[in-house]
Amino acid sequence: xxxxxxxxxxxxxxxxxxxxxxxxxxxxxxxxxxxxxxxxxxxxxxxxxxxxxxxxxxxxxxxxxxxxxxxxxxxxxxxxxxxxxxxxxxxxxxxxxxxxxxxxxxxxxxxxxxxxxxxxxxxxxxxxxxxxxxxxxxxxxxxxxxxxxxxxxxxxxxxxxxxxxxxxxxxxxxxxxxxxxxxxxxxxxxxxxxxxxxxxxxxxxxxxxxxxxxxxxxxxxxxxxxxxxxxxxxxxxxxxxxxxxxxxxxxxxxxxxxxxxxxxxxxxxxxxxxxxxxxxxxxxxxxxxxxxxxxxxxxxxxxxxxxxxxxxxxxxxxxxxxxxxxxxxxxxxxxxxxxxxxxxxxxxxxxxxxxxxxxxxxxxxxxxxxxxxxxxxxxxxxxxxxxxxxxxxxxxxxxxxxxxxxxxxxxxxxxxxxxxxxxxxxxxxxxxxxxxxxxxxxxxxxxxxxxxxxxxxxxxxxxx
Amino acid sequence: xxxxxxxxxxxxxxxxxxxxxxxxxxxxxxxxxxxxxxxxxxxxxxxxxxxxxxxxxxxxxxxxxxxxxxxxxxxxxxxxxxxxxxxxxxxxxxxxxxxxxxxxxxxxxxxxxxxxxxxxxxxxxxxxxxxxxxxxxxxxxxxxxxxxxxxxxxxxxxxxxxxxxxxxxxxxxxxx
Numbered sequence: 282x283x284x285x286x287x288x289x290x291x292x293x294x295x296x297x298x299x300x301x302x303x304x305x306x307x308x309x310x311x312x313x314x315x316x317x318x319x320x321x322x323x324x325x326x327x328x329x330x331x332x333x334x335x336x337x338x339x340x341x342x343x344x345x346x347x348x349x350x351x352x353x354x355x356x357x358x359x360x361x362x363x364x365x366x367x368x369x370x371x372x373x374x375x376x377x378x379x380x381x382x383x384x385x386x387x388x389x390x391x392x393x394x395x396x397x398x399x400x401x402x403x404x405x406x407x408x409x410x411x412x413x414x415x416x417x418x419x420x421x422x423x424x425x426x427x428x429x430x431x432x433x434x435x436x437x438x439x440x441x442x443x444x445x446x447x448x449x450x451x452x453x454x455x456x457x458x459x460x461x462x463x464x465x466x467x468x469x470x471x472x473x474x475x476x477x478x479x480x481x482x483x484x485x486x487x488x489x490x491x492x493x494x495x496x497x498x499x500x501x502x503x504x505x506x507x508x509x510x511x512x513x514x515x516x517x518x519x520x521x522x523x524x525x526x527x528x529x530x531x532x533x534x535x536x537x538x539x540x541x542x543x544x545x546x547x548x549x550x551x552x553x554x555x556x557x558x559x560x561x562x563x564x565x566x567x568x569x570x571x572x573x574x575x576x577x578x579x580x581x582x583x584x585x586x587x588x589x590x591x592x593x594x595x596x597x598x599x600x601x602x603x604x605x606x607x608x609x610x611x612x613x614x615x616x617x618x619x620x621x622x623x624x625x626x627x628x629x630x631x632x633x634x635x636x637x638x639x640x641x642x643x644x645x646x647x648x649x650x651x652x653x654x655x656x657x658x659x660x661x662x663x664x665x666x667x668x669x670x671x672x673x674x675x676x677x678x679x680x681x682x683x684x685x686x687x688x689x690x691x692x693x694x695x696x697x698x699x700x701x702x703x704x705x706x707x708x709x710x711x712x713x714x715x716x717x718x719x720x721x722x723x724x725x726x727x728x729x730x731x732x733x734x735x736x737x738x739x740x741x742x743x744x745x
Numbered sequence: 746x747x748x749x750x751x752x753x754x755x756x757x758x759x760x761x762x763x764x765x766x767x768x769x770x771x772x773x774x775x776x777x778x779x780x781x782x783x784x785x786x787x788x789x790x791x792x793x794x795x796x797x798x799x800x801x802x803x804x805x806x807x808x809x810x811x812x813x814x815x816x817x818x819x820x821x822x823x824x825x826x827x828x829x830x831x832x833x834x835x836x837x838x839x840x841x842x843x844x845x846x847x848x849x850x851x852x853x854x855x856x857x858x859x860x861x862x863x864x865x866x867x868x869x870x871x872x873x874x875x876x877x878x879x880x881x882x883x884x885x886x887x888x889x890x891x892x893x894x895x896x897x898x899x900x901x902x903x904x905x906x907x908x909x910x911x912x913x914x915x916x917x918x919x920x921x
Contacts, residue, residue: 490899559864561864603866605862606861649862
């Protein structure tokens, strides 16, 4: 287990920028919805939990965060005391949903007072099953900001393990809960954090022969859900920029499949290429400075790289056939992509300049939609061998492990810490689609709650 | 597997196309297109006579060429086989008779492929059809192509017969 130094710095979290939407430039009516209820049952009631918990799951109690004083706040109609309960509920749901912990939420626990937060009443907690205890506080500052303190204690040792404080605008209160979840997760598992992140995906409605496909975004737990396009034009395959300022996606808004860069602050959309060829499969470089896209010219599709500021594109592949996708290694030096140059879809690795292209998949089926792990040590892909499954392999194509067993599971995307993979699952005949996630061990598979059917998840990095 | 029911109907009409042989992938370009009955654009003159679809509409095109508006592909393939060639020759004859008509070839795939690959594969199929039409004399300036990948199926079941119907390139008249 990694040892972390106790941190007491206050981390200021910026307000999330307002999102605007457009299909053909028309503004979006205010139809943002929040789907994840921040209560103890939330998320779980609408999910299918397939994986089994391990025997050594850590028992952890998350008590209601105590208000310094119970005062009004824009973050909760019932004041800061109610907000403190909500914060603990969000943390509880986060920790429950990854299979490493057995969290007990605030609704069945004693509620510590503000004065007890730094010094727990040990007698209350040692009589319970929990090995770990999370306490915290909420403070409404006179400048309108909220301060949220997050403390993790080892109950047996009666010791504080780590603490952190966050300054957030009231509308961003959930980020404090996600930051606190990340603090606890990282301290107890030694892994990197991932809760304070967002997901872009495609929301689907309507019958199979007339599906409406809209660009949508949500927090990692499904909250703060928004539709960004109206659905008049089919939208596919979104990708958040590393700094969350932009989303690249494919839209049929002009009648052709073409990649647009959607600037979230301004709502402005720009084409990746100025010519009239179809473009697809947009991908960001890890540093956000350049992008990969695929372009079909007279039916032949190749991968290109261009600076995010425009300019001349570099063609990286030149074989006849379909070369698409492209996912950078985290150091930006290599790209894994898919090609049917051998006759079927297979996965290949090349240097970032297009040199040294070599096939890495030789397992007898087809290899599609490869995505390089943020940790660099694994590549997730769609394994087509009869059914479609999500699998992982090393960057040299070895040690393949199949993680899912749906009829059609495709398009893996990595959690920021490289421990969890999301994908979408299509149901045979009905064509209904849904987002799922599974951890790297193949356990803890669960369906993500979305307001409507969903596909093409793209998990962004930890928020800046 | 090919979806063959509709093709059988095509071949019944286009008997000369059968002479190309089952193994022929492309019809020799010097062969004249098979004779087909193309309705003229002369409108009905009788005050109570039925008014059919007019030139420049999909209805007129369909009435003229029947099921030849669409060609079908094997799994993961985009080649034009003899059946496809016969249908495209029928289309070409129509487009020769109505030079004012422009059209879009929509490339499609079945659902049993990943989304992005299918967009690229549909593009390839549309271009195969376009290239064949151009090779038998249709001006490329009249042909637009678009791929919908697996996003617009016509057969909704998840079985081999439905997938065969969805692996297609469909010519659609651009209405003015």
